[in-house]
Amino acid sequence: MPPSPLEEDIFPSTPGKIKIERTHHHTMNRSFHRCFTSTTTMFLWALLLIALTASYLSIQSFVDSGTRFLHHPIPRDHVIIGGPHWEKKIRASAQVHRVHGLSVLVTGAAGFVGSHVALALKKRGDGVVGLDNFNDYYDPSLKHARRALLDGHNIFVVEGDINNERILVKLFEVVPFTHVMHLAAQAGVRYAIENPHSYVHSNIAGLVKLLEQCKSADPQPAVVWASSSSVYGLNDKAPFSESDRTDRPASLYAATKKAGEAITHSYNHIYGLSITGLRFFTVYGPWGRPDMAYFSFTQNIRKGKRITIYRGKNGVDLARDFTYIDDIVKGCVAALDTSGKSTGSGGKKKGAAPYRIFNLGNTQPVTVPTMVSILEKYLKKKAKKHVVTMLGNGDVPFTHANISLARRELGYNPTTDLPTGLRKFVKWYESYYVEDHRKPVKY
Numbered sequence: 001m002p003p004s005p006l007e008e009d010i011f012p013s014t015p016g017k018i019k020i021e022r023t024h025h026h027t028m029n030r031s032f033h034r035c036f037t038s039t040t041t042m043f044l045w046a047l048l049l050i051a052l053t054a055s056y057l058s059i060q061s062f063v064d065s066g067t068r069f070l071h072h073p074i075p076r077d078h079v080i081i082g083g084p085h086w087e088k089k090i091r092a093s094a095q096v097h098r099v100h101g102l103s104v105l106v107t108g109a110a111g112f113v114g115s116h117v118a119l120a121l122k123k124r125g126d127g128v129v130g131l132d133n134f135n136d137y138y139d140p141s142l143k144h145a146r147r148a149l150l151d152g153h154n155i156f157v158v159e160g161d162i163n164n165e166r167i168l169v170k171l172f173e174v175v176p177f178t179h180v181m182h183l184a185a186q187a188g189v190r191y192a193i194e195n196p197h198s199y200v201h202s203n204i205a206g207l208v209k210l211l212e213q214c215k216s217a218d219p220q221p222a223v224v225w226a227s228s229s230s231v232y233g234l235n236d237k238a239p240f241s242e243s244d245r246t247d248r249p250a251s252l253y254a255a256t257k258k259a260g261e262a263i264t265h266s267y268n269h270i271y272g273l274s275i276t277g278l279r280f281f282t283v284y285g286p287w288g289r290p291d292m293a294y295f296s297f298t299q300n301i302r303k304g305k306r307i308t309i310y311r312g313k314n315g316v317d318l319a320r321d322f323t324y325i326d327d328i329v330k331g332c333v334a335a336l337d338t339s340g341k342s343t344g345s346g347g348k349k350k351g352a353a354p355y356r357i358f359n360l361g362n363t364q365p366v367t368v369p370t371m372v373s374i375l376e377k378y379l380k381k382k383a384k385k386h387v388v389t390m391l392g393n394g395d396v397p398f399t400h401a402n403i404s405l406a407r408r409e410l411g412y413n414p415t416t417d418l419p420t421g422l423r424k425f426v427k428w429y430e431s432y433y434v435e436d437h438r439k440p441v442k443y
Helices: 005-010 022-037 039-067 084-094 112-123 140-151 165-174 196-216 252-271 293-303 325-337 368-379 404-410 418-434
Strands: 103-107 127-132 156-159 179-182 222-226 275-280 306-311 355-360 384-389
Touching (some): 084 156, 084 165, 103 112, 112 140, 112 179, 112 325, 127 140, 222 325, 252 355, 275 325, 293 306, 325 355, 325 404, 355 404
Parallel strands (some): 127 156, 222 275, 306 384
């Protein structure tokens, strides 16, 4: 893509290179001599040099602060917001097409869960606007492919960060959202060891920035957001219930999600925001995240590469409460539908508002070796396994959800077992990565 005129003005094509012809050498010397013999001129040159240096440092500081936590800085043309055309696209995307429909801002809309939830809402006639920063925690091309899928269903995804107050203010100026589905977050347990700041930036600072906008909105939207089963941490009581201890996180990721639950409670209490937190249990399925074990195992088994399987320190296989994406989406939509109303206006609370937390799991934990065996069956290929003892990297030995509260309050009822869900995932994977991924796939 050719650079814009603005880029050409700021960044010359050959910075720092100035060609001076030898034949003009003496003439140039005389010119510089006349220029600098004047004390006034020297003073002006010094001022100019200082101003240019200060400007550079200011710009560099701005760039550093904006990209410090993102691996994939957002291109200039995508951070331009506002204007009649932009606002028209936002309003069209937020248009409700059913009686008593919702108008929902979905953050993390180009992510795994976010894209699925956005599609489900749009298909039933709700208005949906997406927001995503498209960072490269994993391959951004998958996120852009999800955005193309949403675009095909008339869902506009704004490219921007939830920490960008200007974008949030503008979105709420254009659309009086009834609900916010907050799914933007820095995911992954092990990556927190490598890049801890990204978790604080997205999962805590970003959450606060969004809640600040929601509490100041008039009317205030109801907020549903993604917590995590990771908050149960070192809890060894099974199955995990919402009333169990969550004060012993095993990872920084879990700690930021636990902090999110405390933060959202304070905004509910002080400002009257209706808030529902959803503790997801190991979500998997088509259009999933490549950093998840089932996804990376599929990639490596197909390529004949070795996969690493972790075991507990006591030799017991790790187990996860794998939950299929369609079941998670139903839980998310039910949480939106039953969220109740926020009671504040313009940052002032007028009464008590709902505050809820639910487990969304499958209630059928499966060991990791069993999951690998299922993948081997569908891929028709044996895995090259390397079994090692689990490191102290934030992982926990098992997860198991008690979903009785979600069943009772949300009507949540997961129906997809792991063999069925992995069969659908493998079918999607082979279509997307092996065949032409532009063709629709029926799972």
